[in-house]
Amino acid sequence: MIKQLIQNEITKILGADMRDFVVEKSSTFGNYATNAVMMNAKNYGKNPREFAEFLVSELSKSDEINAVVEKMEIAGPGFLNFYVKDEVVRGHIADILSEKEKYGNNTSEEGKKIIIEYTDPNPFKEFHIGHLMTNTLGEALSRIIEACGAETKRACYQGDVGMHVAKAIYGMKNMEITDAHSLGKAYAYGSQNYDEHKEEIQEINRKVYDKSDDEINELYEKGRALSLEYFEHIYKKLGTHFDYYFFESKTGVLGKEIVEQNLNKVFFKSDGAVVFPGEDYGLHTRVFINSEGLPTYEAKELGLSKIKYDTYPYEESVIVTGNEVNDYFQVLLRAMSLVFPELEKKTKHVSHGMLRLPSGKMSSRTGDVISAESFLGALSAMSLEKISDREIEDKGKLADEIAVAGIKYSILKQSPGKDIIFDFDKSLSFEGDSGAYLQYAYVRTQSILRKADIIGRARVSETVLDDSEISSLEKTLFEGLSNAVLLARKELSPNYITAYLTEVCREFNAYYEQNQILSNEHTAFRLTLVEAVGTVLQNGLTLLGIPAPEKM
C-alpha cells in the first residue's frame, strides 16, 4: 500500500523521536495527505515551512516514492499532499481483479488467535430486535478480524439457568407451549405473576439448579431445546454461526469456585453475600455470590473467562454486549485483573447502544417486545411487494436478503455504542442511505457484466490500458477498502466500511449516469472498472455480513 510506503518513508526520515502523525487518503487534496509537518516541526526546531521543504527534499530522494508519486505539494496550513501517478491509480484496478475475493484483506494479524463473544440470547426468552444489534455487530467484527488474517472463533454465551428460566417454567405450567414464540409468552406470564407467586417461582428456580423434580426437569429440557433450535434457525437467516456455545449452568459452578478461592483476598462477605468492593477502586460494589449461595452473573462471567481460555487459548478476547452493562463490566474487569491478570489484559469490551422504538422502551417482561423474526418478516413482506413485478426466480429469498440488508445496514452505519432509534416507516424504506442502496449498486454492476457476456463483448480483465482521464470513481477505489478494513479493525467499528461502501456506490451511480458503459469506444476499459466496483462491493458487503444478490 502506498499509504504505508509514505508512512514508512517519513518515519525513516524523522527517526525515533517523532510524534505520531497520520497519512490519510484524500479526495480533495491529492490522493494522500499527512499532518506530519505540523506534528513534528517544533520537535526538530524548524518552522513548518522549512520543515515541510526538508521533508519533501528528503522524500524525493526515495526511489520507491518516486516510482509511484507524481508530485508532492506543501499546502498552506502545514500539510503535505501526495499526488499518485495516474497509471498507478489505474493499475490498482488490475490488482483488485487479480486478488478477487481476497481483495481488501491483509495479513497484519496472521497467526493470532482471537475469540469474539456476541449475541448471547437467553433460552426461554424471546430473540428480540435487540439481539439483532449485538449479532450484527459481532458478526461484522468477526469477519473484519478474520480479514486481517487472525484465526477467529465465534462464541455465544447463553443463560440457561436463573430466575428468568424459573419464570418461564412457571408460565409453561399454565399454558400450552408449541413453539419458541409461545415460550416467550410463558416467560412474560411468569414475570407478570412473579409478585403474587414469588415463593412458587423461587422454588422452581432451586429445582432447576438441583434437578430434583421430574416434571420441572422435563419442562426445562423441552423449553431449552425449543429455544436453542429456534436460535439456530435465526442464525441461519442472519448469515451467522458459532464455533462455541457456553452456558451459565457451567460457568456458574466454576465462577463460584473462583470467587471462593479468592475470599478475603479479592472478595469479601457482606450481609450474607460475597461482594467485590468496587468502591475501593472508584467503582460500584457488586455481589458475586448471593446470600442463597448462588453465583450471580458477575461470578459466572469470571468462570466464563477461564472456560473460554481453556477451550481456546486466545491472544485477544472481544466481548460484545449492550451498553447498559458498561458499569457492571468495569467492575468485572477490575475484579478479573486481580484474579486473572493475564486474561484481563487480553479482554476488550465493545458495547452497542439500545434499540429504541418511537413508542418507548420495549420489555420482554411484559411481552411488549418485537421479536427479531416478526421484524424481519415485516421488512421482507415490504421488499416482496416492491419486487412483485420483476422477473426473479426466488422472490422470497431475495426479499429476505433485502430485509437483512436493511436492518444490518442501519446498525452498521452508526458507530457502535450509540442508541438506534427505529422508525418503522424509515426502516422499511429502501431509498437513499440504506442496505438496498448498496445491493442495488452491486446488482447494477452484475447486470452490466451479464449483458456484456451475452452480447459477446470483450471482458477486459486482460487490459487496463485506456487513454481516458482518471475518474473520481477510480480515485475512490484506490486502496479504499483495505484502508477502511484496517481502520475498522483498529477501532472495532464496522461503520468505516459501511461509509466507504456507500461512497463507492454514490461514485459508481454517478459514473453510471454520466458514462455509457456498453457500446462505447471505452467499453473494454469501463467493463473492467465495473467489474472492479462489483468486486469491492461484494467483498465489502461480505465483511459486513450483508448478502449481495445478483439480481433485484
Added chain:
RNA sequence: CCUCCCGUAGUUCAAUGGAUCGAACGAAAGCCUUCUAAGCUUUAGAUGUAGGUUCGAUUCCUACCGGGGGGACCA
C-alpha cells in the same frame, strides 16, 4: 444524591486533534424512446452554553444546561 454515556441541518446518522463539518430522509427545482429511476443533477439548512489547553478543537479538560444508562443479592 453519586456515577457513566450522549448533545452536529427540521429528522436519522458521519467526521483516527487538522485544511471548506460529510451523507440520507424531509423541503424546492430538474433528469426515464439509451446498460434496472431502489438511481442521478442542482438549491436551502447544523457543531447545546460559557471558559480553558493547542499553531489548530465537533473531537481533549472544567463548569453549566438538556437527554439516556447504571447505582449489593436480575443481567
